[in-house]
Amino acid sequence: xxxxxxxxxxxxxxxRSSTAAEPIWQLLAxxxxxxxxxxxxxxxxxxxxxxxxxxxxxxxxxxxxxxxxADLGAFVYGIARHLIADHGRGTGRTIPLEGITGxxxxxxxxxxxxIHP
Numbered sequence: 778x779x780x781x782x783x784x785x786x787x788x789x790x791x792x793r794s795s796t797a798a799e800p801i802w803q804l805l806a807x808x809x810x811x812x813x814x815x816x817x818x819x820x821x822x823x824x825x826x827x828x829x830x831x832x833x834x835x836x837x838x839x840x841x842x843x844x845x846x847a848d849l850g851a852f853v854y855g856i857a858r859h860l861i862a863d864h865g866r867g868t869g870r871t872i873p874l875e876g877i878t879g880x881x882x883x884x885x886x887x888x889x890x891x892i893h894p
Contacts, residue, residue, distance in 0.1 A: 805850060806831045809857040816861050826864065830857040 806827040813823035834853045838846055846852045 801849070802831050802835070805834075805853045808850075809853060812854070812857060813861055817864060822864060826857055826860045829860055830854075 809830045810823050810827040813826040814820060817823055817826075830853050833856050834846075834849070837852070838849075
């Protein structure tokens with residue numbers, strides 16, 4: 778069974794490049810960047826995730842694999858989805874401590890009062 782030849786990318790959508798492989802990676806990175814920007818709201822993080830997604834996909838594609846990557850777009854977007862989730866796990870869990878006051882006297886703490894009346 779042979780797969781059909783990949784579709785060519787219209788030249789209007791292809792950025793300046795010196796190799797034939799660059800445009801597809803650039804298009805995938807642009808798509809990941811848009812998805813990450815929409816999910817995270819941070820352009821810098823979206824750019825990092827786009828670059829990391831494409832870099833991991835290239836590394837996986839050049840590794841000795843039993844089977845070739847069947848759907849490159851789905852593969853890259855799957856990597857991006859996991860990177861976005863990882864980014865979300867790493868941020869948003871910290872609470873700034875400025876302005877938070879504790880009890881002036883530890884005996885005023887309700888837990889301490891419940892344990893030691």
